[in-house]
Amino acid sequence: MSTAGPTNPSWTRTSRYDIPTLLEDNATTRPDKICLRFDDIDITYAEIHRRSTAVANQLTALGLRPGGRVGALMYNCPELLYLWFATAKLGAIFVPINVNYRGEFLRHQLATARVEIMVTSDDLARPVADVADGAPSLAHLVLQLGSTVDADALGDRLAVHSFEDLLAGPDDEVRIERRPRWNDPNAIIFTAGTTGPSKGAVLTQHYLVRAARQLFVEMRDGREDDVSYSPLPLFHLNALIMGVLGPMTTGATGALDKHFSVSRFWDRVRHYQATQCSILGTMISMLWQVPASDEDRTVPIRVMLAAPIPAELHHRFEERFGLRLVCAYGLSEAVPLLISSVDDPPPPGAAGKPNPVFDIQLVDDEDTPVRPGTAGEIICRPREPHVMFEGYDGNPEATVTTWRNLWFHTGDLVRQRDDGWFEFVDRKKDYIRRRGENISSFEVEHAILLHPAVADVAVHAVASEFSEDDVKACVVLHEGSALEPKELLDHCVANMPYFAVPRYIEFFDEIPKNPVGRVLKYQLRERGATPTTWDREAAGYRVGRPSRPT
16 A cells, blocks of 8 residues: 555654655665666665765765765766765765866866865766866765776876775764764755856755655655656756655655656656656656657656646646646755645646745845736745755855845746746846756856957857757957857867857957946847857757767
8 A cells, every 4th residue: 555655653753854864764664675776776775775874984984074075976876876875974065066067167166165075987087187186175086886997097186996995884884973963964056156156055954855855745745655767967956856865755766867868758767667757847848749659648657747847738748648747946045935736736837836834925126025917036035944055155145145135035037826826937147047957157158268269258048949048158259369150169068068058159349238347138138149140050060968878
């Protein structure tokens, strides 16, 4: 018989959640239950508890202490989760980094988060070694299981270890002086910067598990016999809490893939016999384009969470695949802010209703509440302790700025509809969202400015046919310099993640700015793609993602 929650009494009574307790309770009550599945690898609750303990003890042997930082630059794999849970057991901090980051993007996050130990895969070890001199706290590099990288080829700046060494630690109990507390920080998730470099949001153990339980159990009716599938990367909060921690709160099973594939998605769902899933809203549109089949109604998923859900596809998608869609709105700093559930399903176009865990308002530029039907910035503050981020790591100025008038300002515009539901309107800030990835316009600009022919640049969003954004770079060249768009794109490909490479390039004599020198990006956005704008897709310039492990 299915159950709506965990069976361990101590877990159901507590209102203070932490990851070690979650692991221990599941390992005790259901040691042989499959906790996580990667392809054909099944890992039981007892195994993941034991292996993360071994890793924790070896990290301690490398000098890691409570509050220390461990980075991960890896595709989805079991080692990532052993590492994450090991940091939770030590009271250390897990810092997952986008696998597409290179150069300054990567160095900034390593240095800002003060990462001491970095775990990575073969193909990503060289980029880490290349920026190590710019990350003074970094001392150790750990290579993924089965690595064939020659440690000598990485130079002598970092001590190089194998993940096999980490798994060789004692696995009976963690050797620590103090057990981590529920309100200890456990992760730093970087958010795309808009007026400066990306910022690291500090998240506690309680925040992570509390959000995971709400999203899985309260919104999606998560049960012990569910299998929750995620094709999203573990360097994003979505997969961490919806694909891993969520099912663990009921003793269910999580299933992870290395990446999302439109053509293989439903085959993967059937492979895992997944009953739950969380994906991005743009993926709904992509999956809808797959030719209809008689097998569409046979998919095992009963509840799928996506955000945002295209209004015109909402009910048609549910009918075609025989499942229920729910949605939520949030950001790394506070999730979920707007919610729906299988018991209170969202109407098409809605983002959710206010989560009772938060006070929520929609306000104008002067923080005055707006009337229903009027778009306003969504701001929030918690009604419970440690249910949102603790601040931006090492950046108190940014923390204070976002907490103006004792309310956290999201920078997103939302409108309350006549039916009481809330809908997402637009982004107030300058960050760009392209096919599921948040992009810092500041960091793209910084990378473009590294080209010797570029004197000035402004990067902004242009509406995409896929309902999100494409990237446009407005470029001013140094006097006497010449530069072809393809030459500039070659530079971009070498200096930024593939998804941040601009689609559009337009050369300007001067970028519009206000009297104090700030770029008037609203003018550039209104201008959009013009007849003088070069379009790399129209020109046949292809930018592919790096090759992935099979």
